[in-house]
Amino acid sequence: MSKKKSLLKEAPLLEVKNLETAFDIDGTYYNAVDNVSFKVKPRQIVGVVGESGCGKSVMSLSIMQLLPKGIGKVKSGEIIFDGISLEKMTEGQINKIRGKDVSMIFQEPMTSLNPVFTIGYQLQEVLFNHTKISKREARLKSIALLKSVGISRPEKIVDEYPHQLSGGMRQRVMIAIAIACQPKLLIADEPTTALDVTVQAQILELLKEIQEVNDMSVILITHDLGVVAEMCDEVIVMYAGKIVERTDVDTLFYNPKHPYTTLLLGAVPKMDEEEERLSSIKGIVPSLTNMPKVGCRFANRCPKAMPECFTTTPMLADVDQGHEVACLLYETSKPREGVK
Amino acid sequence: MLKYAFRRILGMIPMLFLISIIVFTLAKLMPGDSLSGEIDPRNTNPQYIQEMREKLGYNDPLPQQYFRWIGNFVQGDFGKSTRFKIEVSEVLSERLPNTIMLGLTSIIITYILAFFMGTYSGRKPYTFGDNLIGGLNYLGLSIPSFVAGVFAIFLFSFTLGWFPSNGSVDIGTTEGTLEYWLSRFHHVLLPALVLGLLSTASYTQFLRNDIIENSRKDFVRTARAKGTPERKIYNVHILRNSVIPLITFLGFDLVAIISGAIITETIFTYPGLGQLFLQSVGTRDYPVLMTLTMLFSFLTLVGNLIADILYGVVDPRIRLD
């Protein structure tokens, strides 16, 4: 705990300010991520939770500048990584950072690797992109990397194709690719959702281990609050493209403030119904085209909703030191004079 | 792989046997027979014709005729052309190199054009260049090859005079010289273009669409996340996926070229197997016709086999065994 506390004073590694990401749907841009701000400090693991469709992946793709071209774009906001603004970079500039300083693991291990290239080729590519290294060295290094992510017989796997590997092994390969250049920040977008339960635990264990050894920061996106409790220092709760609560992990579990968080936590105990957990809250996340223009976006599902929740938009603000909430139950979230 | 190919080739034998029965039956069902070409025109005495029929075995029961034909056929004796009065194998071997030359040139042109147009359009979809290429391709797809052939002859041979309109080589050039080969190439270019028109258009559109589709795949996002430059993503990651189906089309091209050559060679009076086929229909040259049909069927089977084998070679996900 004392180590974590000392982190708080350090300059952030990543600072996202007022990020707005929009998708073109039939000619109009709709915000999938709306005015999101947060910081990630060195060596910190920040969890991002929220139901399906609330903008977690879009947010992480925005940081990596990996939004689908021509469809999604960062409309406004800043993404400052290690003192430099990523959102203003050209493709060539960001390519020097992607895979080297910031890496990402995706939700879909089955399709994230190129089916017609060997594991070795795809692993060595990231090394060739960012380091001066001979073919021989790259091969040896890729074997070592595969070994370090817990793949047995790496000398053999290195020459195999993705279809010869299981989902868990493919995700391990993705992790190996992501950590090959020892990045400062790893974004793991639901790295275990597509895997079966026993494999999930191993992968998370592995991530935690690598994080400690490499001293890197991690943004861990997950559906699973159990994982958050296990792994994270800080937690961001997202709903419908916005952050609704952000605090350290202990506070979140012992003193949740936002009704959505409370419902998420209340839904936790059913340990075996993995998929059901978050969806056990009544209703669904509004789609991009259906987003309420004013008021709290959670209002139609919130058990504590008040009439003003439908007309006043709550702001994300500190209720306590280091505990931000966006809910009209708290004075701090009510708009003040002169502030929209 | 070898075992697979061997098994497939073995499997062709009953197939070819069946085809031979069909070919034979069809030939017998067609009106008339090639007797008119066999008999001595100075002697049309019905008695004599009757004798000839008997002598040539045309009065034997059909199964007996069939087995005689197929028996000789598998020993490489395809019979005698009733029109040219020489061995069928000799007639074919005169024409075969021309068709091979036409087919090869056509395939090479098709693949070069389709590759460059397809990759350009796939990388820059919905731009002016893509729309232009797309428009030309739909034109190519919608014009039947005999119309395109006649038009090409009119424009490039008669009006502009760039290419010869018939034959396979200039008369008077000596075989083997550079001049001879240039002349052959000059003659084959226009028919090859017309013959490849349909495939060029469809392969270009196929490659374009496949590149666009692949560029949206998750593995492209992974490559971008690794810091791989855009150019390499297209030229290596996407292209390697998109050329796989294109390469396997090579096998089917064999089939397309044979059927296409029948029309194209006739329009360009190019002395190849396709032209021979149509001529043989006209002159009821059944020995040639039957041999050609067997050859075309055999090549179709081989083409399919080649397509499957190529798939196994270029796509690591396919295992042939």
Ligand SMILES: Nc1ncnc2c1ncn2[C@@H]1O[C@H](COP(=O)(O)OP(=O)(O)OP(=O)(O)O)[C@@H](O)[C@H]1O
């Ligand atoms: N390419 C796209 N085009 C249009 N809308 C999109 C696109 N990608 C995502 N969206 C929309 O953006 C919103 C947020 O999606 P996102 O994928 O970020 O959700 P998520 O929180 O990652 O959900 P999950 O837990 O299922 O991964 C959704 O409403 C989704 O429909």
Ligand code: SF4
């Ligand atoms: S603002 Fe109102 S509707 Fe929204 S979470 Fe708070 S109480 Fe519920």
Ligand SMILES: [Mg+2]
């Ligand atoms: Mg997601």
